[in-house]
Amino acid sequence: MEESAGRIGARVRYWRERRKLPRQRFADMVGRSVSWLDKVESGERELARLPVIERVADALGIDPAVLTDDSRNQRARQCVDAGEVQAICSALASYPGLAPATSEEVDLIRIARQASYLDHAWGMSRFTVVAQNLPALMAEAYLATQTASAADLVNAHRILTTTYRLASSMLLKFESNDLAWLAADRAMYTAMSIDDAWSLARATRSVARAMTSIRRQPQAIVALVAMADRMRDEVRANPAELLALHGMLYLAASITAAGQEDVALAGEMHDSALATARQYKPHYNDHHTFFGVTNTQIHRVAALVRLHQHGRALEFANHISPRDVAALSAERQSNYQLDLTEAHTGVGDYRQAVRALGKAEQVAPEEVRCRPLAHGLLRSLLNNTTGEPARLVRQMAGRAGVEA
Structure with a gap:
């Protein structure tokens, strides 16, 4: 019992910190004291009653099974979840420009480093890192464009463009296409406000991808070619x-x-x-x-x-x-392997398709275990493989929580 309480308590603490919820605020959300929360997280007090577990899970934005089941917890930890996608959406839904003007200065060097770090995390297919840090960075980057000196204005807008691009890319990755379009449009608006080719080129790619996701391919191509010219x-x-x-x-x-x-x-x-x-x-x-x-x-x-x-x-x-290929980013390598998976599946070579999907998971686990696109490939292979390839696919599907 003590071991179970310790595991559940550690998971409560992990998800509370991942959600960036202070102890007092989270305790208020579940109608308990901070002392009660401390005992739960340390394993001194067990969450034994299902209604309490459900209340805690609801406040954390997770399925109750994530707190009680080892495999569900492991899968949930490695993926961006609905709560983090919603946090990005909420950041897009805020309009800080409507708030009273502030004289608060933003450390441009610090947020530039943070934006570069998240860009790098994206390239490594570390989507959970991006999702957990992006909403706060978006708010800071917007504030930087309002308070930057004339000499820093272009850099501030580049950082904000980068945050909106990352938001759009994240939302596309997890198939929130309409909101991805909103984020890309914000990136374009930001870039156009300073007429900076660097920002405009990056924003145009995001807009084109978002247009494509909502079946506006002709307009996407026009925008890309126009920007190139x-x-x-x-x-x-x-x-x-x-x-x-x-x-x-x-x-x-x-x-x-x-x-x-x-x-x-x-x-x-x-x-x-x-x-x-x-x-x-x-x-x-x-x-x-x-x-x-x-x-x-x-x-x-x-x-x-x-x-x-x-x-x-x-x-x-x-x-x-x-x-x-191995010299490219993990995101590029893994998506190449996903394309090869689809190609091998298309010609009926399921053994090679499984090999390619296995390489994608090895290079970038989140790409295969967390993305809807990869889950579709897994389901297809679960239904079309036998023998050793089938065994390997079942293992990958198990890690991704995918059933045929």
């Missing part, structure tokens, strides 16, 4: 900062065109991205894009998969160096 002169003048972002616009256009089954345009945009990649130099700043020939190649695989040309996608992938 608009920044061309600035790219020539400042390739070290802007060339990678310019190339990523073409990659986004290629994927979007493939999604609407425009074979010719997808190929044309890929060729434009590849021509840009061949100008790229290692010392250039890629802004966590990992832009270059290899990233362009794996985007081509993704485009061919979306065009349902699974055999061609696999043939193209055979010419991509695994060593070069």
Whole structure:
């Protein structure tokens, strides 16, 4: 009993701290004292009655089984959950500009580091890290744009653009598409307010992805190509900062065109991205894009998969160096493996599909165990595999909480 109380108490503390709830506030939420909470979290007092467990779980925004079941708790810890997605949505729903003006200064260096850290966490597919820290950063970044000096104004807007882009990307990853569109639109509005090519290029990619998610592919392609044309002169003048972002616009256009089954345009945009990649130099700043020939190649695989040309996608992938792929971010590597999973499934090679999905999980566990897209692939493989591949899929599905 003491061991059980200790486990549950530790989980209560973990989720309270993950939700960033002070002890007094959380105690008030469940109608208990701070002393009672301290005893629960230390394991001195057991949560034995189901109504109390349910009340505590409800305040934490989790299923009661997360507190009582080891496997449910482990799966919940490793994934972004509905409460964290809702926190991002709530941050988007606030309008700090309506509040009275403040003279409070924001440490721009500190929040720039935080934004860069979350950008890096995204690239590593550490989505829980992004989700837990992004809402507060969004509020601080907005305040920075209101209080920054003239010399710091562009940097402040770049940070805010980055936070909105991350919000949009997170919401798309977990299929909250309408709200992803709102976040991307905020990024675009922020970028346009200072007419900064760096911010505009990044915001345009987010807007295009959000448009694509709500089946507005033609408008997305128009926006991407227009931005690529608009920044061309600035790219020539400042390739070290802007060339990678310019190339990523073409990659986004290629994927979007493939999604609407425009074979010719997808190929044309890929060729434009590849021509840009061949100008790229290692010392250039890629802004966590990992832009270059290899990233362009794996985007081509993704485009061919979306065009349902699974055999061609696999043939193209055979010419991509695994060593070069391993130099990319975990997010890029894992999504490449998810594309290969779909391609192998499309040609009926389920053994190789399982291998690719296993590689994706190894590189970035959250991509496979937490994303709806990967869960769909797992269900498909659960229904189409036998023998050793089936055993491996069942193990992956168990870690993801997916049933056939």
